[in-house]
Structures are given as C-alpha cells and as structure tokens.
Amino acid sequence: xxxxxxxxxxxxxxxxxxxxxxxxxxxxxxxxxxxxxxxxxxxxxxxxxxxxxxxxxxxxxxxxxxxxxxxxxxxxxxxxxxxxxxxxxxxxxxxxxxxxxxxxxxxxxxxxxxxxxxxxxxxxxxxxxxxxxxxxxxxxxxxxxxxxxxxxxxxxxxxxxxxxxxxxxxxxxxxxxxxxxxxxxxxxxxxxxxxxxxxxxxxxxxxxxxxxxxxxxxxxxxxxxxxxxxxxxxxxxxxxxxxxxxxxxxxxxxxxxxxxxxxxxxxxxxxxxxxxxxxxxxxxxxxxxxxxxxxxxxxxxxxxxxxxxxxxxxxxxxxxxxxxxxxxxxxxxxxxxxxxxxxxxxxxxxxxxxxxxxxxxxxxxxxxxxxxxxxxxxxxxxxxxxxxxxxxxxxxxxxxxxxxxxxxxxxx
Amino acid sequence: xxxxxxxxxxxxxxxxxxxxxxxxxxxxxxxxxxxxxxxxxxxxxxxxxxxxxxxxxxxxxxxxxxxxxxxxxxxxxxxxxxxxxxxxxxxxxxxxxxxxxxxxxxxxxxxxxxxxxxxxxxxxxxxxxxxxxxxxxxxxxxxxxxxxxxxxxxxxxxxxxxxxxxxxxxxxxxxxxxxxxxxxxxxxxxxxxxxxxxxxxxxxxxxxxxxxxxxxxxxxxxxxxxxxxxxxxxxxxxxxxxxxxxxxxxxxxxxxxxxxxxxxxxxxxxxxxxxxxxxxxxxxxxxxxxxxxxxxxxxxxxxxxxxxxxxxxxxxxxxxxx
Numbered sequence: 001x002x003x004x005x006x007x008x009x010x011x012x013x014x015x016x017x018x019x020x021x022x023x024x025x026x027x028x029x030x031x032x033x034x035x036x037x038x039x040x041x042x043x044x045x046x047x048x049x050x051x052x053x054x055x056x057x058x059x060x061x062x063x064x065x066x067x068x069x070x071x072x073x074x075x076x077x078x079x080x081x082x083x084x085x086x087x088x089x090x091x092x093x094x095x096x097x098x099x100x101x102x103x104x105x106x107x108x109x110x111x112x113x114x115x116x117x118x119x120x121x122x123x124x125x126x127x128x129x130x131x132x133x134x135x136x137x138x139x140x141x142x143x144x145x146x147x148x149x150x151x152x153x154x155x156x157x158x159x160x161x162x163x164x165x166x167x168x169x170x171x172x173x174x175x176x177x178x179x180x181x182x183x184x185x186x187x188x189x190x191x192x193x194x195x196x197x198x199x200x201x202x203x204x205x206x207x208x209x210x211x212x213x214x215x216x217x218x219x220x221x222x223x224x225x226x227x228x229x230x231x232x233x234x235x236x237x238x239x240x241x242x243x244x245x246x247x248x249x250x251x252x253x254x255x256x257x258x259x260x261x262x263x264x265x266x267x268x269x270x271x272x273x274x275x276x277x278x279x280x281x282x283x284x285x286x287x288x289x290x291x292x293x294x295x296x297x298x299x300x301x302x303x304x305x306x307x308x309x310x311x312x313x314x315x316x317x318x319x320x321x322x323x324x325x326x327x328x329x330x331x332x333x334x335x336x337x338x339x340x341x342x343x344x345x346x347x348x349x350x351x352x353x354x355x356x357x358x359x360x361x362x363x364x365x366x367x368x369x370x371x372x373x374x375x376x377x378x379x380x381x382x383x384x385x386x387x388x389x390x391x392x393x394x395x396x397x398x399x400x401x402x403x404x405x406x407x408x409x410x411x412x
Numbered sequence: 413x414x415x416x417x418x419x420x421x422x423x424x425x426x427x428x429x430x431x432x433x434x435x436x437x438x439x440x441x442x443x444x445x446x447x448x449x450x451x452x453x454x455x456x457x458x459x460x461x462x463x464x465x466x467x468x469x470x471x472x473x474x475x476x477x478x479x480x481x482x483x484x485x486x487x488x489x490x491x492x493x494x495x496x497x498x499x500x501x502x503x504x505x506x507x508x509x510x511x512x513x514x515x516x517x518x519x520x521x522x523x524x525x526x527x528x529x530x531x532x533x534x535x536x537x538x539x540x541x542x543x544x545x546x547x548x549x550x551x552x553x554x555x556x557x558x559x560x561x562x563x564x565x566x567x568x569x570x571x572x573x574x575x576x577x578x579x580x581x582x583x584x585x586x587x588x589x590x591x592x593x594x595x596x597x598x599x600x601x602x603x604x605x606x607x608x609x610x611x612x613x614x615x616x617x618x619x620x621x622x623x624x625x626x627x628x629x630x631x632x633x634x635x636x637x638x639x640x641x642x643x644x645x646x647x648x649x650x651x652x653x654x655x656x657x658x659x660x661x662x663x664x665x666x667x668x669x670x671x672x673x674x675x676x677x678x679x680x681x682x683x684x685x686x687x688x689x690x691x692x693x694x695x696x697x698x699x700x701x702x703x704x705x706x707x708x709x710x711x712x713x714x715x716x717x718x719x720x721x722x723x724x725x726x727x728x729x730x731x732x733x734x
Contacts, residue, residue, distance in 0.1 A: 081498030082449050084623075087629065088719030089448030089496070098498075125623060127498050130615025 006031040052078045054100070054124065054132045055213040058276075060142045068134060070124065072100040074215030079127040085112055086121050103215065114139045143278070145347050153275055153346040154339050158272060161267045161338025164294045166331040168301015175309055176304070180383070183309045185395035187376050190259070190303035192399020194372065197266050198365045200407070203357035204269060208248050209350050218355055225359025226366070229265075233258065233367040253326075255307035260334040262364030263300045267334065269358045270297075271341020276354075278346055297335075299402055304330050307375060414561045420688035429451075431706045433682040435707045447632030448719060451497035458493060458509055460628035461637050464607045467594065468513040475522060482517050482566075488531040488554075488576075488589065495624045496631035496721060503588035504531055504576070509652070510629050512591030519569040519598050525562040529554045534683070535584065536560075538577035539593060540693070542567050548628040550577050551657040570677035571695045573652050578587035586615055586622075592695070594650055597679060604646040604699065607639065611653045611712070611722065622657055625712065625722035634710075634724025643705050643728045650676070653690040661722075662689040663698070664713040687713055702728040 015023070053074035059066050072078050080098040082089055095107045114120055122134035143149045175186055205226075211217030237258070305327075343354065380387040425458055455461075470482035486506055493503045493510055506512030529535050533556065538549030543564035554560045576589035592608050612629060613622035624631045641647055649670075655661040664687040671681040672688055676697035688696055702708055711723035 079498060082496055084448075084720065089721060091448065091450055125496070125499055125616065127500055129495075129499050129501055129614070129623065131617045131623060373519045 036295045038367045051075065052126055052128065052130050052132075052389040053214055054078060054126070055211075056124070056132065059122075059134060059136050061114065062141060063138060065109065065111040066120075067107055067138070069105050069107055070100060070132075071105045071213055072102055073215040074103065077101050077104075078105065080106070080108065080124055081127045082125040083108065083110060084123045084125065085110065093119075100388065108244050116140055143346070149346070150343065153278070153342040156273050156278070157342035158335075158341030160294055160297060160342075161271060162331055162335030164297035165263070165267075165301040165304065165335040166328075167325055168298040168303075169305050169331060170303055172305045172308070172327070174277070178309065180386075181389070181391060183306075184308045184376065184379060184389070185391045186302065186309065187372060187379075188362060188392035188395040189299075189399035190306040191369065191372050191376065192401075193260075193299050193303050193403050194365055194369045194399075195396075196400045196403035196407075198369060199264070199360045200403075201266055201269065201358055201365055205355060205362055206271070206289065208351055208355045208358055212355060215277035216352065218351075221352075222355050222359040222362070225356050226363035229360045229363025230367050231237040231363075233262075233364060237367070237371065252309075252375075255368075255375060256304055258335070258364075258371060259307065259368050260304050260330045262361065263304065263334040264337040265357065265361035267297065267300075268337035268341040269354065269361050271343075272345035272354050272357060273341075274338075274341040275345025275347075278342075287390060299399065299406075300334060303399075304334055307372070419477075421537070438615045447635040447721075447723070449632050450720070452636055453494040453497050453519065453630050456725050458629065460626075460630050460633040461515075461639070463509070463511070463628050464609065464639070465518040465712050466514065467606070467608070469516050470523075479520050479522065481522045481524065482513060482516070484513075484526065486512070486524050486525050486527045486537060488527070488529045488535045490531045491628065493588070494627055495616065495626070499616060499624065499631075501588075501614050501616050501624075504533065504535070504584065505588050506537070506672070509705075510588035510590075511608075511612065511652075512589070514592045514608045515574070516596070517566040518600075519567055522564040523562075523564055526559065527554060527562060527596045528559045529556050532556055533584075534578050535576045536578055537562055537574050537587060539564075540572040541593070541595065542563050548577075552625075553578055566595045568677055569595045570675050571595075571652065571697050572675075573654065573693065573695055575654065579710070582656055583618075585654065586613070588612075590654045592650055592652045594676075601648070601679075602646065604648040605641055606648045606650070608650045609652070609663075611655055611663070613655045613658065613661075613717070613722075615657060620657055622655070623720070625661075625717040625720045627722060627724065631721025632723060638707060638725035638727035641702060641726050643703065643730050644701055645731075646699060646701055647726070649699055650695070651688070652688075652695040653692055655692060658717070660671060660689050660691055660714070660716075661717065662687060662713045663699065664711055665698075666709040667704070668700050668702055668708060670698040673697040673699070689713070702726060704728065705730050728734045 014020075033173055051074060053072070055071045057069035057071065059068045070080065078100045080094060083092040084090065090110055090112060093109045097106065100106050107407070108124075110122075112120075116139060118139055120136035120139050122136060124132045124134065131163070148249065175183070178186065205222045206219065209222040212218035212221070341357070344350075376392070377387055429545070468484065470484040473481040473483070475481050478585045487508075489505050489508050491503055491505045491508050492500050493505070495501045503510050507523055515523075515525075525537060526539055534553045536537040536549040536552075539547075541561070541564075547562050548561065549599050552560065572593040572595065574591055574593045576584040590610070590612070592610055594608075609627040610629075611625075611627050614629075615621060616623040626633065649663075651663055653661045664685075669684050669686045672683050672685055673679070674682045674696050676695070681699075688698070690696065705728050708726040708728060709723065710726065711718040
C-alpha cells in the first residue's frame, strides 16, 4: 500500500488562475474545430433534406389587402417562392426580400379583394415546396391605433378586470359575519378557484408557448418565468415570516395582497387574449366574451377578501382595520392589469410577451395556493379541527365548479 | 434562378414597398392576364414552350414495305425541377425532363426502347397500346443500374401515354415518370400546328394534395409566354391527363370550340365542344382554328386547378402579319 499524500506535502507548482480559467474554453474551441474539420456534421447531414420552420405573425388587414411578418426559426435560410390565397397563387411583395435568413424576419404584403367576415386560407410556398399556413379566421379590418380604440380597449379591460373583482369584494361585509367554519369554507372555495386558475393558466401558457418559434423554446420560457416568480414570491414571504416570527406568521392583509397580485397577473394574460381577439377580428365573439369574463372573475373578488375575514373573526392579534382605500387598491391590483393587457393585446400583441405573462401568473398562483392552503391548515391546527371537512371539500369543489362552468362562457 | 425579389410582372401590379396605397382602380377581382405567381422559372433548364412542339421520332431505320424501326435510349434520372417560379420539386424523370420526351411513331412501325435505370429507385416504362404482356412494363421491374429493352409494334394509331408502373404507383407517377406517346395513322393527319399538352400536377410538400397544377409542368407558363398561332391556322393539341390525387382534370378553350377525337383512335370527330373532362390516363386529340386575332385563354375548368397554375393563353395574330 502506498501512503496517502499527507496534507503537509509540499504544494505542486500551480497554473496561474487566468490560465486555469481559460483552459476549458480553449479546449472547447479545439473540440469544435476538430469536429468541424473532421467533417462529422457534413457526413451526418449529406443526404438529409432541409427542415424549414417559419412562424407567421399577426395578420394586419386593410381595405386593399393584408400583410404579416414571417420569422425563420429553422436551421437554415428559407426562400419564400410563392403565396396562395384560398388555393390560388397570388401576387405578393416582400420587404426587404423573399430570402429569410436564420432568425431573420421579413414582411409580406398582398393586395387582395378579401370578403368581410369570411375566413381566408393563406399558404406560403417555399423554394423547397414546403407550405406554411397563415391563419385568418375572420377577415376584418385591423383597428388602427387611435384614441377611440385606446379608450374602447381600456373600457373592455375595466369590464373584465376591475368591475367583477370589485363586485366580488362587495360580499366582504356579508362574509365577515360568517361563523368560523363558514369562513373556512370561503377559504376552501378560494383555494378551488385558485386551483382552477392554475390549471387554466398552465394550459393557456402551454398553448401560447407552442405557438412560438422553436428557437425561443416557448415551454422552457413559460416554465422558467413561473419558477422565477414563484421563487421570488417565496423569498418575499419567507423574509416577512422571519421578520414577524410570532404566529400567526402570515398576515391576512399580506396574503390578500399576494392573491390580488397573482390574480392580477392572470388577468393581464386574460386581457392580452381579449385584446388580441378583438384585434384579430373575432369581435363578433367579443360581447359574449366580455360578459363571460365578468361573471368568471367575480369569484376572484371573493378570493381576495377571504384572508381578511380571519383577522376580524378569530384572531385576537387584530391587525389594523382595512380601509376602503385598501379595498380599492386591491381591486385595482387584481383587475387593473386586464386593462393593460387589453391595450397590449389589441395594439402590439406579442406571443412572447403573452407567454411570459402567463408564466409569471402561473408562478404567482402556485405560491398563493400554497399560502392559502397553509392558512387553512393553521386555522385547523389552532382549533384542533380537521383540515378537510365535508364543508371545506364542498366549498373547494364549488370554487372549481363555478370557475369551470363560467369558463364555458369564454371559450371562443 | 429567376427569383424575382419583390417585383411581379404585370402592368397593373403596384410597385413594391410603395409608400402610398394603390389607386382604387387596382382593386380588381383577380388579376386579368397576370399569372398569380411572382417571377419566372429558369427556362434554360426546361422550357415548356419548346417541349410543346418537340416530337421525338427516335433513330429511324427503314425496314421496307413502308415500315420503319425506331430506336430510343431512355434513362431514368433523379432531378430537381422548377415547377413554379422559385419552387423546386425533387422529381424522378425520363431523360431528365418532366414530362418525359414525346415519343412519336407511325402505326405498324417496330419500336425499340432501350431503358436504363440511372436513378436510385426501381422503375419501368409501361406503355398504353396493344403489345405482348412481356413488353407491358409491369414485370420485370428494372432495378437501379439495370437495363431492359422494350420492343413491340406501334398500334393502334391514336394518342397514348407511357409511365412508370412500379409500386407505390402514386408516388412513381406524381414524381414525374410519364410522357405522351403518339402513334400516327398510316396516312398521317392533316397538316396543322401541333402541340403536346400533358396536364400534370405536383405535390411539393408530399401531403397527397397538389400545390402546383400545369400543362407541361410549369405553373402559368403559357400565361407568361402565350402560345403564338395564326388566325385561321389549324391547331392540333395532343392532350394527356396524368394528374395524380385528383379524380378529374379538364381543358377549356375560351372564345372558340374544338373538335374532339377521343383517344385519337378515330379520324371522325366525336363532338364539337369547348370543354373536355378527363380522368387520369385519358387522352384526346383536339383540333380548332382561332377566327379572331387576340388572346384566347385556356385552362382547367376546375377553378382551383386554374388558379394554382393550370392556365394559359393562345395568342392569335393575323395571317398577313407573318
């Protein structure tokens, strides 16, 4: 057996730090060089046909025709050769050219006598004969940004965001008279509502993520945004909890704020969707959509005020009474983003932005579910009652059910 | 390759990137004489105008008694072809072109096709007409690098076709292995301006639906380059339908009527009409004279096919202006 080197052995001469840091980088470059020179890739690629990947942006229509952006998210340059509209080749213009470099974007314009309120099937034919569909579900003139349109979208945002949340909060005076177990039930209902929002945000976000060009890795973007939001909220909550260590750790007011914030992020996503739907000419569905979202979001108001009930009812460590201004603030925080969302969706809809917002909403909703769940659990522990009572379960299911059923109204 | 950047042909097309909207009179339905496509194909590689008037009688050796021996060399080759401006299709071809050469003989001639398969897949040449089953191009299958001699007597007179008959048949046909095969009657036909038109289509994204329709391969070629004829001149069209995936295709002539000789096997006209609808493999001889100067449109009367490339023009000029 050889002796293990003793810790007191003389240190060997060491590489300078800068070299030690650079060494892997140099080695990496050498590996790339060897790989490229060795022709490994070309041998792999030689007989494989090119796979093209184009993503088409929102179609802008005016009286004389329409135009849209085409993004090349594939591995190589793509040349747009022809365009068909409803199975007919049609003259088109490209700016700056029909050649789309990798990660490049061009704008395509067609003069076309389109028919109002009818769908159009547009296909791009590339030089390799592959085709890519451009969706125009209902042809109508794209609204031009203007003061009137701005006001209109803002109003829609108010109707689907602020109004229902505020209406829901009007139940607060009634709710505060509830007995303890019924307050628990309201919290369970809130939990149900939040779980529905979580699932809904997840599916919307994935859908939006899949629509992004492959290079942007939409699903990763979405999940990472959710993860970051969740961790940030976790850090905030933890530091707060550390600060006032004595139980009850989480103040009802703080939790209400958190719920309002996460619901706000979710409503931003909804606003984006509504604004974009109007802008894309699905305005025919618009009225129904607005009613639907208003009904749908009323439950959210109940959810926001639910944590505040605890302080009035059971907690001897009563916090500062919550004033009217605070309620208005909560309503704005939860509903206001719908207005912003409607503006962004209506005038500058970007699927990337949409996916990011939905990711943020997902992370926030997740954190809020954890917090409301914890609150319910603490209340149960302190009273020695079970966490899942039949009443709580029924309320939870009611929360999910009401959201699910009212969501019927907003499925386009 | 003529990949027109942004400037379409056509007088009524607005300028690219023009800052002002087009004048309101440009709000026309459709696009008049323009083709829907932008730009033109590389006509050096394949010019449908030349193809339409090229007939390949093979290497002729007199056999006596008015009969001839005709010999051809046919090679199957993989080749990328341009089926619409800028749209490249990975075709399988006879002699490097789609449609393959228009073979032409006289009834009773002895025909000899020396077929070499220079492509990556097994192929055959299956001729329509009367011949022994051993010469039918179904069995044997000619593997890549192999060779086979198809030899038979030309009969009956009429307009026939040939195509590869290897499974999967749809793929072997729509990839481009077909052509027209004309057998003239013993006494010949009346002299005329003769044109071959093979109605074909291309499924460029391989979803079993065609993206491009044409006569003689190139979408809108004869709209961009009208076929020049004389007023009063007898025009004879050898019309073959080899369109894959769609049940029927058709030929419709504007502002005139044509005499229809079904399959070209009878010298008596079948009817006078301006439209004929054909299933895959059907072929007819059409004869007409244009009585007025000007442009005469012709196209499939399946509007979809017409707007996806199967549309062209005859341009008749007065006799004296020649």
